[in-house]
Amino acid sequence: MKSNFRKTKDLSLKVLYIMGVLIAIAPLVSVLWTVVREGYGALTPTFFTNTPAPVGEVGGGIAHAIIGSFVVVGLASIVAIPWGIILGIARSEFPKTITDNILGFAIDLFMSIPTLLIGLFAYGLIVMRMRTFSAWSGAFALMLIMVPLITKTTEEMLKQVPLTVREAGLALGLPRWKVILRIILPGSIGAVSSGVLLALARISGETAPLLFTAFGMRTFSQSLSEPIATLPVQIYTYSISPYDEWRSQSWGAALVLVMLALVVNGVTRALIGSRTRGKK
């Protein structure tokens, strides 16, 4: 029989473990609650349609930052999505070669590098040459952050496709590239695009690498070779500003970003989760 002491110890440890979980999600609740409470009021129609008004005047917005974020993230994805998926294919379909080993190492290393340093690289490579901050350099930095993310998820998803599917295709006499591009990839396109969405949500919130690449702007940018405003950088600059109105808009922008991140993460995780659970 279990002694009383051991039973009490068992119970109190269980309570401690569960308390740990509650402490762990308390910040999530607090962050979400504050972002909604403070940000909700800022989300007026002009918030989405106007550029910043002079301090003191009402009706300013951050349309320029919203558009800017779309432009920079969009530019980054044009290169990053195909490149990331192709590298994912390379890793899952031709594994254990020398190229694959080095690529795997490079991808892990890249994901561990602080994103700030990727921004520094983009500064050295593009901003210093062009002698101006630009949408190009910001997009370049985000692209480099995005590629390994997409590669990782694509690789994982393609590896879940059973070997028999590949063999069936090859047995029909199809070349491997056709098996991969026509059978395997379309078969897991949902999971792969979930990975792409997750990566998009992730880089939409990246701030540090944009500080000295895209920089920021008080209004709409006229060309991609100009500095450009983005939501995360706007949150940062407004949050450390002394004006209440700017701070409130900073919360509004944070609410937009958090919503985007949560919806994308929630939906895609539910999708990927049900897929993998269904297989077991």
Add this chain to the structure above:
Amino acid sequence: MKHRQDILFKNSLGLLSWAFIAVLVAMILSLLHMSGLAWEKIGFSFFTTSHWNPVKHQYGVAAFAWATLVTSLLALLISTPLSLAVAVSVTELMKKRAGRVFGFFVDMLAAIPSVVYGLWGIFVLVPLMRTQVQPWLFENLGWIGIFSEVPYGVGILTASIVLAIMILPTMSSLLREVFQTIPLTQKEAALGLGATKTEMIYLSVVKSSKSSIVAAMVLGLARALGETMAVTMVIGNRNDWMKSIFSPAQTMASLIANEYVEATHDLHLSALALVGVTLLMISSVIQLVFRAIYARGRK
């Protein structure tokens, strides 16, 4: 029989793979090149001194490296027990569905952008620290020495707490994955010998995943060292040695984020790039350590 198109296909995949590897190499070379001037002018004393004064052209990274280390380790100290508790509860204690829901909540912590944590830090955590937590620690535990500075709200401890929150999902999801792979027989063996549930958790789950727990800590450390925005917003940005864990300070990442745009002098820019190189070296070494530990734990 090999299709000729297949060779072409494989080669183009290889080409794009090498292109990515080349970008990584280019990045390392580029950062080294950017920091070359500072290395030439300052040399090794950059790592051993702590005067950072762009006006007098004095640059030393020691104080920032120390603050980076302290904030990251404190974050780890907070986050390790919590992530263990999360992983254990979610995999062993809770019902399957509840476990999934709570696991999902903890994972969502990773979805929130760094800059939003910073914003939350400035307006929620910092006032809380300034008015409640720090005065209490200062009065009751000030004699220990590490709580001995007048509370500002911003500072090392505040940054560590934010970091702890941010690395928690990374660590707990890794632990969760490991705990899920522990064979049922191993747990049943402990239970069959009369162990209580928590004794079983210790004997069959935690004890047998020691190396994975270390791996999770290394991974958390790596994330914490390079985290920039949230830290920049709550650490107080003071270029000086920390006196206590309430001191406003500056990490290597926050220093770069704060000064790089405003730096005008070539040597200043180059010195900041050298801070970046230092950070790059540290994070690469940690990544190598992680790979080694994780690979061993998986065998």
